[in-house]
Amino acid sequence: MPLEKALVWFRRDLRDHDHAALSAALAGAGAVHCAFVFDTGILDALPTRSDRRVHFIRESLVELDAALRRRGGGLIVRYGLPLEEIPRLACELGVGAVFANRDYEPYAKARDGAVADALSASGIAFYRLRDQAILDGDDVLTQSGRPFTVFTPYRNAWLKRLTDADCAAWPCDGHLAPVASNGVPALAEIGFVPTNLGELGIRPGMSGARLLWDEFRLRRIGQYGALRDFPARRGVSYLSVHLRFGTLPIREAVRAARTPGADTWLNELIWRDFYFMILDRFPHVVERSFKPEFDALAWEDWPEGFVAWQEGRTGYPLVDAAMRQLRHSGWMHNRLRMVAASFLAKDLGIDWRLGERHFADQLNDFDLSANNGGWQWAASTGCDAQPYFRIFNPVTQSERFDPDGAFIRRYVPELAALPARYIHAPWQLPAAEQARHGFMPGRDYPLPIVDHTTARERTLARYAAVRKPSP
Numbered sequence: 001m002p003l004e005k006a007l008v009w010f011r012r013d014l015r016d017h018d019h020a021a022l023s024a025a026l027a028g029a030g031a032v033h034c035a036f037v038f039d040t041g042i043l044d045a046l047p048t049r050s051d052r053r054v055h056f057i058r059e060s061l062v063e064l065d066a067a068l069r070r071r072g073g074g075l076i077v078r079y080g081l082p083l084e085e086i087p088r089l090a091c092e093l094g095v096g097a098v099f100a101n102r103d104y105e106p107y108a109k110a111r112d113g114a115v116a117d118a119l120s121a122s123g124i125a126f127y128r129l130r131d132q133a134i135l136d137g138d139d140v141l142t143q144s145g146r147p148f149t150v151f152t153p154y155r156n157a158w159l160k161r162l163t164d165a166d167c168a169a170w171p172c173d174g175h176l177a178p179v180a181s182n183g184v185p186a187l188a189e190i191g192f193v194p195t196n197l198g199e200l201g202i203r204p205g206m207s208g209a210r211l212l213w214d215e216f217r218l219r220r221i222g223q224y225g226a227l228r229d230f231p232a233r234r235g236v237s238y239l240s241v242h243l244r245f246g247t248l249p250i251r252e253a254v255r256a257a258r259t260p261g262a263d264t265w266l267n268e269l270i271w272r273d274f275y276f277m278i279l280d281r282f283p284h285v286v287e288r289s290f291k292p293e294f295d296a297l298a299w300e301d302w303p304e305g306f307v308a309w310q311e312g313r314t315g316y317p318l319v320d321a322a323m324r325q326l327r328h329s330g331w332m333h334n335r336l337r338m339v340a341a342s343f344l345a346k347d348l349g350i351d352w353r354l355g356e357r358h359f360a361d362q363l364n365d366f367d368l369s370a371n372n373g374g375w376q377w378a379a380s381t382g383c384d385a386q387p388y389f390r391i392f393n394p395v396t397q398s399e400r401f402d403p404d405g406a407f408i409r410r411y412v413p414e415l416a417a418l419p420a421r422y423i424h425a426p427w428q429l430p431a432a433e434q435a436r437h438g439f440m441p442g443r444d445y446p447l448p449i450v451d452h453t454t455a456r457e458r459t460l461a462r463y464a465a466v467r468k469p470s471p
Helices: 020-028 052-070 082-093 106-121 151-161 205-227 240-245 250-257 263-281 292-296 303-311 317-329 334-347 352-362 368-379 394-401 406-411 431-437 452-464
Strands: 003-010 029-039 075-080 097-101 125-129
Touching (some): 020 029, 020 125, 029 052, 029 082, 097 106, 250 263, 303 334, 317 334, 317 352, 317 394, 334 352
Parallel strands (some): 003 029, 003 097, 029 075
16 A cells, blocks of 8 residues: 655665655655755764865755655754654654665664664554665575575675666656645754865765776776776776765676676675675674684784874885875775785784774765775784785785885875885885985984785784684
8 A cells, every 4th residue: 555655764875766765655655855964973983063064965965855756755864862853853754764785884774773663663664675785685605594604605696686777777756745845954054074085076966976886987997996906097987986876786886896897896796795795794703703713813012103104104105105095085006905904914913994084084985884994904803804824915916016106106296206116115225226315214214114025924924813723
């Protein structure tokens, strides 16, 4: 029996097309209202009131509101705890059901469960649909009916299970119910201030996603596999923040990635589903190692080393360039995320969770599942992680992936004049070259905070001390 009224609760799906919850509501109700809640349970925990993600969300909501108004509706925006705001709004509007898209983070799952209970107490249904993942829940399981914990067999099963219907766009045709809405509040009204999004050239919303997506899809998707590891090249998609906040639907991305020549990018999108699944099924990873034996690792208590890493002054140019890029822009190239994470955990011997939290504070595209999965991969504590004895050498990584030093010169300008052969390890610059360039290691740029070879031996011993013997 059709509903008279329904409410769509937008969260990390800030678009008016190919939207599972919106599609289901439009198909099942005569009148559909739309809402977004600035969740104070999340906002109050942020370390600063100048947060690019909040700025990005706010500007994306302005565009979403305008799109919904063209459909005859509009976006109702509330500020507070969803447990209070959504049931209250649902009762005010007299809806019979609330529709939302599923989230896999422990906080979100607990929040949604509490909202469902509150709605049920008022006789209102709560429907959660699959939208941000292509496959989830029990869609991809081992032959014994358990979740996968290794990526390659998961990917193979994912590809075997995938159908055209899984990638099909959700239709969102139809008009929305008119609402008395004052639009989207300014940042100041929710206690935040503007950031440097404009200076960085980051365009929020569906229009920003479309510009980047069209440029990548039409010009570069086939070169992704060859160029993605070189931070000085335009090789990656730069779509991560749009996939994070749903201004680009994942199904559209996967449809394009299933075309010839795009296999490498499709692989990255499958990793995205894999990490959603790991977080959903193994929520202990938020606080602990996926592999319990590594919870006993004896990490270094080295606050000065951690701060040097955060500030990009470790004496290893590629690591420092990566950390300065993050600080300036809220983004870091994926190859460099691996290098920086490996350096913290395996060169400095500092607990990966400290680095994970720093990235969580800084990244525009912060996604708990991918951030946690990436850090545990680099620290060798996670599922299907690189073996603990594989340790990135920050100099050889620099020589291989930034051979001319172009990326380093951009973010570590004090090294800009050095020849390429020395820019990866400036402490090796001969005295004659130092005089020629007016550069002195230790004065103009830090000496290495650790010796990589010595640090590697300490790391091997640290992991060997807790590793379970092979059966």
